[in-house]
Amino acid sequence: MNNRQRAMAVLNYESYDRLPVVHFGYWRETLEKWAGEGHITQEEAKGWGDNNEHDVTIARKLGFDFNWSNCFGVGTGLRPWFEEKVVETMDDGMEKVLNRDGVIVLRKKGATSIPAEIDHLLKTRKDWEEHYKHRLVYHEDRVTESRTRVGDRMVRFDAGGSDHLCTGEREEPLGIFCGSLFGIIRDIVGVTGVSYMMMEDPELYDEIINTVGDLCYRCTKSVLETGAKFDFAHFWEDICFKNGPLVIPSVFHEKVGPHYRRITDLCHQHGITVVSVDCDGCIDALVPTWVENGVNTMFPIEVGTWNASIAPWREKYGKGLLGVGGMNKVVFSQDRAAIDAEIERLKPLVDLGGYLPCPDHRIAPDGEWDNVQYYCERMRQVFG
Numbered sequence: 001m002n003n004r005q006r007a008m009a010v011l012n013y014e015s016y017d018r019l020p021v022v023h024f025g026y027w028r029e030t031l032e033k034w035a036g037e038g039h040i041t042q043e044e045a046k047g048w049g050d051n052n053e054h055d056v057t058i059a060r061k062l063g064f065d066f067n068w069s070n071c072f073g074v075g076t077g078l079r080p081w082f083e084e085k086v087v088e089t090m091d092d093g094m095e096k097v098l099n100r101d102g103v104i105v106l107r108k109k110g111a112t113s114i115p116a117e118i119d120h121l122l123k124t125r126k127d128w129e130e131h132y133k134h135r136l137v138y139h140e141d142r143v144t145e146s147r148t149r150v151g152d153r154m155v156r157f158d159a160g161g162s163d164h165l166c167t168g169e170r171e172e173p174l175g176i177f178c179g180s181l182f183g184i185i186r187d188i189v190g191v192t193g194v195s196y197m198m199m200e201d202p203e204l205y206d207e208i209i210n211t212v213g214d215l216c217y218r219c220t221k222s223v224l225e226t227g228a229k230f231d232f233a234h235f236w237e238d239i240c241f242k243n244g245p246l247v248i249p250s251v252f253h254e255k256v257g258p259h260y261r262r263i264t265d266l267c268h269q270h271g272i273t274v275v276s277v278d279c280d281g282c283i284d285a286l287v288p289t290w291v292e293n294g295v296n297t298m299f300p301i302e303v304g305t306w307n308a309s310i311a312p313w314r315e316k317y318g319k320g321l322l323g324v325g326g327m328n329k330v331v332f333s334q335d336r337a338a339i340d341a342e343i344e345r346l347k348p349l350v351d352l353g354g355y356l357p358c359p360d361h362r363i364a365p366d367g368e369w370d371n372v373q374y375y376c377e378r379m380r381q382v383f384g
Helices: 001-013 026-034 040-048 053-062 123-135 163-167 185-188 191-200 201-222 249-255 258-271 288-293 308-322 329-333 337-349 369-383
Strands: 087-091 094-099 102-108 118-119 148-151 153-156 175-180 232-236 275-278 297-299 322-325 355-358
Touching: 001 094, 001 355, 026 040, 026 123, 040 053, 053 369, 123 201, 175 201, 175 258, 185 191, 185 201, 191 201, 201 249, 249 258, 249 288, 258 288, 288 308, 308 322, 308 337, 322 337, 329 337, 329 369, 337 355, 337 369
Parallel strands: 175 232, 232 275, 275 297, 297 322, 322 355
Antiparallel strands: 087 094, 094 102, 102 118, 148 153
8 A cells, every 4th residue: 555545544444554654844943953963954954845855855764654734735825925025123123024914023033933913904994905805816827826746746737637636646645725714814814803803894704704715615616627636625724722713613603614615515526525624723612613514634633731632522523523633742852751652642542543643733843853753663663
């Protein structure tokens, strides 16, 4: 079996020869540290990106089989992006920067944390009409300009699809990226702004959600109608934190749920049965909306301080709920005993079926190269 066959067998409750060892990439600072230690080259560290040639090389050195974040990335975001520029340099060296989402953020040179949001360009209907609405319009270039790595080559989409995409001849699973139905709105309006907008201008709130939803649907439809074959569909959201969602669950269910259903129905019509969503944080309150509307695979199941796991979701929703992630990457900064204990914790979860362990986010700079290698080795020994 190849890794694609193994992964899909796991998620479809079928037999497989061994469990694939899956990862979800690395912080840039992690790669810089490993390059400084001589484990990888500077070129690999600087040139790394999800599923590019450097990602494949680094994974092989560590012992991973593939990166789950392997999707045909259709352009469902702002087009064009805003031109990034520094709007103010402060006395202490901090900079106020207009980023590509039209958000002014506070940046400190050398800092690796997410910059603080200072202001947002999108506040009113006038802002929406002038700066954003035209940037969320569907056009064919969003699809034809997209590309992804399939096997050992980069594949660019065209009107007739691609041989590699249409025949499905590949060694690893490949998803179709269906976009972000609310995360992108959170990005451009901000958590506070989108919360006020919901109450102060519900018509604009609905229009933005519906515009984004329609764009994601049309992009997905355009790709699937070419006959391209994918192993799974994938959404990105990141709309939760450690205590729960950044949106009222009932509102999310009412306003965004139907757009999920429309897109997942389309995917099902084209033979795609595994539909995953990437959402960090404590997602429990949003899982019902996803499951009810055709999203059946939770990723990356961050363990965090709230001890997320597929087990309680499986007990509640049954075998129809799948998972990728849930491996506590914190142990990479500890020792082999901690890694062994984490793998033991994963055993009963793997036994449930329909679940692929994967570090629950990018491997952080405190992760030790030898520990990650040991994890990959032990995963093969335990689940081979």
